Amino acid sequence: MKLRPLFSLIGGLLLAAVPAAHADEVAVAVAANFAGPLARIGEGFTAATGHTLKISSGATGMFYSQITAGAPFEVLVAADDETPKKLVAEGKAVNGSNFTYAIGKLVLWSAKPDFVDAQGGVLAHGTFSHIAIANPKIAPYGQAGLEVIKARGLSDALTPKLVTAESIAQAYQFVASGNAELGFVALSQVAVPGKPVVGSYWLVPANLYGQIRQDAVLLKAGEKKAGAAALLTYLKSAPALAVIEAYGYSH
Amino acid sequence: MTTADWIAIRLTAQLAATSTLLLLLIGTPLAWWLARTRTRLKPLAASLVAMPLVLPPSVLGFYLLLLMGPNGPVGRLTESLGLGRLPFTFGGLVVASVLYSMPFVVQPLQQAFEAIPERALEAAATLRAGPWDRFLTVAVPLARPGFVTAAVLGFAHTVGEFGVVLMIGGNIPGSTRVLSVAIYDHVESGEFADAHRLAGGIVVFALAVLVTLYVVNRPPRAPAGGTR
Numbered sequence: 001m002k003l004r005p006l007f008s009l010i011g012g013l014l015l016a017a018v019p020a021a022h023a024d025e026v027a028v029a030v031a032a033n034f035a036g037p038l039a040r041i042g043e044g045f046t047a048a049t050g051h052t053l054k055i056s057s058g059a060t061g062m063f064y065s066q067i068t069a070g071a072p073f074e075v076l077v078a079a080d081d082e083t084p085k086k087l088v089a090e091g092k093a094v095n096g097s098n099f100t101y102a103i104g105k106l107v108l109w110s111a112k113p114d115f116v117d118a119q120g121g122v123l124a125h126g127t128f129s130h131i132a133i134a135n136p137k138i139a140p141y142g143q144a145g146l147e148v149i150k151a152r153g154l155s156d157a158l159t160p161k162l163v164t165a166e167s168i169a170q171a172y173q174f175v176a177s178g179n180a181e182l183g184f185v186a187l188s189q190v191a192v193p194g195k196p197v198v199g200s201y202w203l204v205p206a207n208l209y210g211q212i213r214q215d216a217v218l219l220k221a222g223e224k225k226a227g228a229a230a231l232l233t234y235l236k237s238a239p240a241l242a243v244i245e246a247y248g249y250s251h
Numbered sequence: 252m253t254t255a256d257w258i259a260i261r262l263t264a265q266l267a268a269t270s271t272l273l274l275l276l277i278g279t280p281l282a283w284w285l286a287r288t289r290t291r292l293k294p295l296a297a298s299l300v301a302m303p304l305v306l307p308p309s310v311l312g313f314y315l316l317l318l319m320g321p322n323g324p325v326g327r328l329t330e331s332l333g334l335g336r337l338p339f340t341f342g343g344l345v346v347a348s349v350l351y352s353m354p355f356v357v358q359p360l361q362q363a364f365e366a367i368p369e370r371a372l373e374a375a376a377t378l379r380a381g382p383w384d385r386f387l388t389v390a391v392p393l394a395r396p397g398f399v400t401a402a403v404l405g406f407a408h409t410v411g412e413f414g415v416v417l418m419i420g421g422n423i424p425g426s427t428r429v430l431s432v433a434i435y436d437h438v439e440s441g442e443f444a445d446a447h448r449l450a451g452g453i454v455v456f457a458l459a460v461l462v463t464l465y466v467v468n469r470p471p472r473a474p475a476g477g478t479r
Contacts, residue, residue, distance in 0.1 A: 061439035086441075130339055135422065138439045163339045163421030166435070174421065178321040179338040 023050040024227025027072055029063045030055055031079030032169040033141070033186045034102065034214065037247040038077060044239045051227035059167045061138045067092055067219060074222025075231055077101065077214075080140045084217035097218035101235045102249035104212035105187040106144045109201040111176050120202040122182065123152055130163045132174040132183030141168045144209035145184030151208045175199075187248035214249070252448055258425050259433040259449075266341070266429060267409040270348035274356040274405045275398070277349065282360035283386070297361075301354045308351070308414025315347055316419050339421035344429070347419055348409045355404040363397020364390060396468045403464045407457060 030038045035057035042053040060079040067073055067087060076093070078084050081100060087093035108123065110116045115126070122128075134142035142164070149158050165171035168185050175183040176198075190201050216235055222228030234240055244251055285297055303311060318325045319337040326336050337343030367390055375385045391398070413431035420427035422436070430449060437446035 059439060061441070064441065065438055129335075130421070132421075135436065135439075137436065163423060165421070166417060166439070170418075173316070174338075177316050179316060179319075179336065179419075180421075 022226065023052065024225050025052050025054050026074050026222065026225065026227040026231050027054045028056070028075045028077060028231065029067070029071070029073040030057050030077040031060045031063075031214065032057050032167050033079055033104070033188055034077055036192065037102075037188065037243050037249075040243050040247075041235070041240045044243070045231060045234045048234065048239075049227070049230050051230055053231070059138065072221050073219055074225055074228040075216065076219055077216045077235075079104075079214055081213040081215040084215040087217060087219065092220055094218040094220065094223050097232065098215050099232075099236070100213045100251070101216045101240075102214045102244050102251050104141060104144075104214055105206070105248055105250065106141060106148065106184060106204045106209055106212065107187045107190055107201040108145075108148075108182060108204060109172075109175060109185050109190050109199060110182040111178055111199040112181070113200050116182055116200040116202050118202060120148075120152075120204065122202075123149070123154055123158070126182070128181035129161060130174075130180035131158060131161050132163050132165055132171040132180035132185075134168040134171045134184070135164050135166055139167055140212045140214075141184060141186055142171075144204075144212055147209040148184070148204055191248045193246045253445070255424060255428075256433060256445070256449060259428050259430050262341075262425060262428065263410055263430040266344055266348060267406045269345050270352060270409045271356075271402055271405045273345065273349050274352060275402060278353065278356040278360055278401065278405075282357045283364055283390070285357070285361045286364035300357045303351050304354050308412075309418065311347070311351060312415040312418025315343075315350075315415065319343060319346075319419070338419045339423060339427060341426045343419055344416055344427055347415045348412055351412055351415055352405045352408045355408045356401040359397045359400040359404065360394065363394035363400075367393045399467055400464060403460055407460050410453070411457070 028038065035055065038053070038055060042055065046052050056073070060076075060083050063071070063073070063076060063078070064083050064086065067076065068090065076084060076087065081098070084093060084098040088095055088098055108116055108120055110122075116122050133145045136142040136146045149155055163174060163180055165174055165183075168189065171180075171183045172185045172189045174180040175185065184204075187201075187203060190199075191197055216232060218228055218232055241251055281300070285293065285300070316338055317323050319329070320326045321330070321336060329335065329337055334342075337346060371389055371393065372385050375389045380388065411431065412429070413435070416427065416429055416432055417435070420429070420432060422428050422432055430453065434446055434449045434453070437443070437449065
C-alpha cells in the first residue's frame with residue numbers, strides 16, 4: 001500500500017487548492033530571525049482560521065524600503081519597534097495596530113563546544129581573531145551586541161576584530177562556517193526547538209543591553225483583509241505565545 | 252560625502268585595479284590556450300570560465316565562504332602556508348573578484364585571439380619569429396581591442412560586484428567595505444540621500460566607462476585618402 005501516502009498528499013493538495021469560504025492568503029513580510037517561528041505559528045493559524053500565509057523573509061530595513069515603494073505586503077513582522085512606528089507615522093501602516101509580539105534574547109555563540117563560557121569571559125580572555133555582529137546601524141541585535149562590548153569595557157580591544165554581517169542570519173552563517181570564532185546572534189537561532197544546540201553560547205543578561213522589542217504591524221494593503229487582522233490577533237493568542245517562547249523569545 | 256564613503260570608493264578602486272591586473276596576467280595565457288587548443292576538453296574549460304556568468308553570486312559567495320573557511324580545503328591550505336584565512340580580508344575579496352570577473356576578461360581576449368588569421372602567425376613563423384615573438388609582436392597588437400575590452404569590463408564588473416563581497420567580506424571599513432556594500436547599508440538604514448550620491452555616481456561611472464569603451468573600440472573608419 002505504498003500509494004496511500006501519495007493519495008493523501010494529492011488529497012491534501014486539492015484541499016489546499018480549494019480554499020474555505022472567506023479564507024484569505026495573507027502576504028507577510030517577516031524578519032529573518034522570526035521566519036522559523038512564524039512558519040510554525042502559521043500552521044496553527046491556518047488550522048484555527050482557514051487563512052493561509054504567504055511568507056517572505058528578509059531584513060527589516062529592506063522591507064521598509066520595499067513597503068514605502070509600494071510592495072504588496074499586508075502584515076510586517078519586524079525585528080525592531082522603530083520600523084513599524086515609522087510606517088505608521090508615514091501613513092503606510094494602520095494607526096494603532098503596532099504591538100510587541102516578542103522580545104529578543106541576545107547570545108554570544110561559537111560553533112565550537114566549550115569555546116564560550118557561561119559568564120561570557122571569553123570576550124575579555126579568549127583568543128580569537130574575528131567576532132561577528134549584525135550591522136548595528138541596521139539590526140537591533142547588532143546594536144545590542146555593541147552595547148554588551150561597551151558594558152564590558154572592551155570596545156577598544158574588540159573593534160579591530162569585528163566583522164559586520166548584514167543581518168543576524170548572516171552573522172550566524174559567519175560563525176557556523178567557522179570563519180568567525182564567535183559572534184552575537186539571537187537565542188532563537190541557536191536554540192531551535194527539536195534540534196540539538198551546536199557549539200557553546202552565553203545567554204547575555206538582559207541588563208547589559210537595551211530591550212530588543214520586535215513589533216508587528218498591519219500595513220495599509222492589509223487594512224480591509226480579514227485574514228491580515230486575524231493574524232495579528234492570533235500572534236497574541238496562547239498557542240502563538242507558546243511557540244514564541246519555545247523559540248527563545250520572551251513577550 | 253562622508254569620510255567613510257571616500258574610504259569605500261578608494262578601496263573599490265584598489266580592489267578593481269588589483270583584480271584587473273591579476274585577471275590580465277592569468278586570463279591572457281588562458282584565453283590564448285582556449286583560442287588555439289584542439290583538445291576535446293575545450294568545451295569543459297570554456298564552460299568553467301563562463302560559470303560565474305550563470306551562477307548566482309550567492310552560490311559563489313556561499314561556497315567561497317565554506318572553501319576558504321577553517322574547515323575548507325582552501326582555508327586549510329592558506330593557514331598552513333601562514334597566510335591566515337581569506338574571508339574578511341582584502342586578499343579574500345581579490346581572489347573572489349578574480350574568479351567572479353574571469354569570463355569578462357577571458358571571453359573578449361579569446362574572441363580577439365580567435366579572430367587573428369592563422370596566416371599572419373605563419374608568415375611571422377616563416378620570418379623565423381619564435382612563438383614568444385609571434386605572440387608579442389603579432390598576436391598582442393592585433394588583439395588590442397580585445398585587451399581594452401577585457402580590462403575595462405574586468406575593472407567595471409569588479410566595481411559592480413555585490414553579492415559575493417557581501418557574503419565573504421564582513422563589511423570592514425578600509426579592507427572589505429566596498430562601494431556596493433556601502434550603498435546597500437545606506438539604503439537599509441533609510442539614508443536615501445547618501446545612497447543617491449553613491450548610487451548616482453556609480454551609474455554615471457558605468458555609463459562613462461562603456462561609452463569610452465565603445466568609442467575607443469570603434470572599428471576604424473576608412474582613413475583619409477584611402478579607399479574611395
